[in-house]
Amino acid sequence: MGSDPEAATGVISGSELRSLPRRFYRHWWQVLAPLSLILLGYPIRAAVEAGPTLPTSMISLGGAALFAAGFTYLMCWLRPARLLIGPPSAAELWLRRGLILGLAVLLIMLAEVTGPQWLSLFFHVGMAVGVMLPAREAYVGVVVLLVVLFVLGFPYGLSFLGLPAGLLGLWGAATIGQTANLAELITARRRLAELAVAEERLRFARDLHDLLGHSLSLISLKTELGERLIDTDPVRARAEITDAHAVARRSLREVREAVAGYRRPVLVAELDGARELLESAGIETVIDDQLGSGPVPHDVVLAWAVREAVTNVVRHSGAASCRIELTRSGRLVRLQVDDDGRGPADPARSVPAAAGTGSGLAGLAERVRQADGATLTIENLRPGFRLRVCVPAEAEVP
Known part of the structure; x- marks a missing residue:
């Protein structure tokens, strides 16, 4: 997962505490993912009660631990493809696809071995499909998920599970898309502000150049001429130096007026x-x-x-x-x-x-x-x- 410059480290200050709601909105999937794993309690208990033998219990506990580890890694340590800077690489996409497919296969195996209660965890798979895959793949994945759950749940009368799982996937895809659009908008506004500042600096530089270019050249010429005439024509040399002083004072006044225009108080x-x-x-x-x-x-x-x-x-x-x-x-x-x-x-x-x-x-x-x-x-x-x-x-x- 890419580093976040606003992520809290160490003690949370007052400003960081006020920014927690915004931070939760930007990374809501990382907060909800660990909390949602509380739903593992139901299939574990049902599997243990239905099959008290040691192998069944070990399969249930091992499968739950493996599912929790894979789902947490997928949702908390990998950034969604639509929030990455630039398009995701093929390796990154295949990692997400592989983890989601692995979680789905794991749930199917657990449902076949210990009971259909594991099909309820396809809600997590639907959320992962909507959040972690690009938009087009996410919508295709939701459709595939609906078909798989209909087929798997039909023998147990659980075909209806496909609807909430699909809705969760669509909600995740829509929300992460909105978050990505908001991030792009904030970045665009920041770049526009930087461009405006750069343009203002260029304008100020042009104004100063226009104000000082001619005046400094004139001062340089008059002082150089006065230096040459100081021995041969002291009166004219003094006049040239006096003119140079007058030009310098005028230039200083113009610069003050220009700076005052940029520092206009309200x-x-x-x-x-x-x-x-x-x-x-x-x-x-x-x-x-x-x-x-x-x-x-x-x-x-x-x-x-x-x-x-x-x-x-x-x-x-x-x-x-x-x-x-x-x-x-x-x-x-x-x-x-x-x-x-x-x-x-x-x-x-x-x-x-x-x-x-x-x-x-x-x-x-x-x-x-x-x-x-x-x-x-x-x-x-x-x-x-x-x-x-x-x-x-x-x-x-x-």
Whole structure:
């Protein structure tokens, strides 16, 4: 049987315990096979009671042990042909056919020697035919099984056993086919996801090449020219180097914009992440989102504000509680984050007037300024700290 990367080894963790129902569905035949061998008790008891002589008892016990060993090996140590990666080899198919035929012959011999009660175990053979053989062979095998049981059971009035045995075989064939189709679907979806990731990487590489190819070539040419002119024409050399610096700064800004486009935050996701981060830090968290599930104007600015505010609360505030409110008032959408920790000594200096695109509140202030009509306010509540971002509601959302 092929190895399963999700198979439990050693102690079962919580995630493995939650995946047990799915694992049972994927390998249900391996769970049911050993349990079904409890039905061996009836023919063994009947054979021993009907034939108390030592040879009959030994034949019954030996045949039961041989049947249990063969059936368990077939169902638990061999993967069904339709779940193998690639088509099964001829040797693998003949092994399955040989084991199923051997089990059927063994039951026929036991039924002839010790009694017809062994015919009831053809239920196991029917299940093995449906599960372990390819689809076409499985359906042909079920028909052959019906004919064999009708012929063998007719003298004893047990011809009806062929119907449940055949139904079990058909159920096994249909279920294993569904499992195989599900496995193929999961594999196809995983491959599509991998292809999508690869395509996105190629697109990002093309974007970076388009952004940097021309700029880096221009920087290289200007710095090389400036190096040549530094002795003969220092003024022009300085101008070339200044131009190279300007191109480098422009290229850096374009790269930041490209990366920001790939790392666009989403407000709903940031709120969920904020709750998880605050609760992990032992901070009591209340999130009051009154905007509902509709579209939110300036979603990205509000998402960055949530991320920055929560980061400051966790890292610097020492707060015990934090409250995040999202409300709509008239033509404004307001995000307010309050905590009961220690704020900066001078809140007015926390957001410089000429904040660049760096990190922290300065970077947040730059993002807010880039959104038309948005405002950022911070307050030291002594104790506590408040961050408020207001953005215009471009359209009323019902």
